[in-house]
Amino acid sequence: MFQKLISYVEHIKERNHSSGAALVIMKENQIVLEHYSGYHSNTAHSRPIDENTQFNIASARKSYLGLVIAYALYEGKMNSLDDLAAEYFENFNHELLGKTTIRHLVTHCHGLHQRADGTIFREFEPGEGWAYRGINVVMMTELVNRLYGKSFPQLLEEGVFKPLGLKETAWQTEPNEKMVQVIDDPNEPASYTVGRTKDGMESNLHTTAREFARWGNLHLNNGMKIVPEEVIQLATQVQSLRYKNKDLPQNGLFWYVQGTPALKSELGERVPKGSYQILGITGPTLLVIPEYNIVVAKMYNKRYNYGGSNYLHYLREFSNIVADTFRRF
Structure with missing residues (x-):
C-alpha cells in the first residue's frame, strides 16, 4: 500500500540530485513503514543511509522553537500572542516595528525583511500579507x-528530549560519522552543515528520521x-489572522496548518x-494528520526543494499522496 509513496520519494530524490532519502511513518504510536536509500554524501565510499543516519533538518527546527514559544505563553513569560513586539524588543527600532505583534512574527505576516548588509526594512504592513523570511525566527x-x-535547545533537552527518550536529536557543532552531508551543487562534493554554537540561532539541528517522526508523534x-x-x-x-488574499497559507507557531485549503x-x-x-530547505518534511492518527517524516540532503519556482506543487503532491494512502487504510 505504500509503494506509490515510496516511489514518489525516490523519484524526487533522483530528480533533485539528493544522495540519500529516508521515510518513516507512524500510525497509532507504532512505526508502520521505514524506508532508507542512498548514501550520506555524493562522494565515493560514503556510508549508506540507515535508521541511525542523522539529517540536517534546516528550518524545520522552527517547530522546536514554536513549542518553546508556546511554553513561554503558557507559563506567562509572554502575556498573549497579540502583545506588541515593541514590548519585548526594547533595542529594536520601534517605529519600524509599529503595530507588529508576536502573532505576526510567528505566522510569517510581520512584513519585516533584512538586506544582505543587515539592514532591516518593511515590505508590507503587519497582517497585510505573508512572506517567508528569516528575521522573525532570529527575533523569536x-x-x-x-x-x-x-537557550531553547537546552530547555528542550532538559524538559522534552530526555523524558521522551530522544538521543539522536541535537544542534551539532562537530561532524560525526552518523551525520549526512548536504549537497549544494550536484557537481561538487557535499559538506557538513554544523554551527558555531548550540543556542538555536543556526540551522545545525540534526536528527534521525525515526526521532523526527517521534517529535511529530509527541504533538x-x-x-x-x-x-x-x-x-x-x-x-x-x-x-493566523484572516487574510484578504485567501490563497495565503495558514500557520500555527511556525507550523503550516490546514484550515481552509490555500x-x-x-x-x-x-x-x-x-x-x-x-x-526545511534541505528537504526534511514532517507531516501530522490527526484525523488518520499518522505522522510522516521524510528526509533528503539536497539544498533547495525540487521544482524551482514551482516547488510548492511537489510538496503539496507529497502530502496529497499521503492523504490518499491513509484515506483507504
Whole structure:
C-alpha cells in the first residue's frame, strides 16, 4: 500500500540530485513503514543511509522553537500572542516595528525583511500579507533565550528530549560519522552543515528520521503527558489572522496548518483539516494528520526543494499522496 509513496520519494530524490532519502511513518504510536536509500554524501565510499543516519533538518527546527514559544505563553513569560513586539524588543527600532505583534512574527505576516548588509526594512504592513523570511525566527529565538535565561535547545533537552527518550536529536557543532552531508551543487562534493554554537540561532539541528517522526508523534498525542496539552494546541492550531488574499497559507507557531485549503500552502487540498506540517530547505518534511492518527517524516540532503519556482506543487503532491494512502487504510 505504500509503494506509490515510496516511489514518489525516490523519484524526487533522483530528480533533485539528493544522495540519500529516508521515510518513516507512524500510525497509532507504532512505526508502520521505514524506508532508507542512498548514501550520506555524493562522494565515493560514503556510508549508506540507515535508521541511525542523522539529517540536517534546516528550518524545520522552527517547530522546536514554536513549542518553546508556546511554553513561554503558557507559563506567562509572554502575556498573549497579540502583545506588541515593541514590548519585548526594547533595542529594536520601534517605529519600524509599529503595530507588529508576536502573532505576526510567528505566522510569517510581520512584513519585516533584512538586506544582505543587515539592514532591516518593511515590505508590507503587519497582517497585510505573508512572506517567508528569516528575521522573525532570529527575533523569536533571541526572545525566548532571553526570557528563560538559557537557550531553547537546552530547555528542550532538559524538559522534552530526555523524558521522551530522544538521543539522536541535537544542534551539532562537530561532524560525526552518523551525520549526512548536504549537497549544494550536484557537481561538487557535499559538506557538513554544523554551527558555531548550540543556542538555536543556526540551522545545525540534526536528527534521525525515526526521532523526527517521534517529535511529530509527541504533538499528535497532545504532549504525551510530557508537554502540557495546552502548549501543543497553541503550537499546532491556526493562529493566523484572516487574510484578504485567501490563497495565503495558514500557520500555527511556525507550523503550516490546514484550515481552509490555500493555493500557496505547502499542504495539498486533499489533506484533512487540522493537519499540520513543517519542512526545511534541505528537504526534511514532517507531516501530522490527526484525523488518520499518522505522522510522516521524510528526509533528503539536497539544498533547495525540487521544482524551482514551482516547488510548492511537489510538496503539496507529497502530502496529497499521503492523504490518499491513509484515506483507504
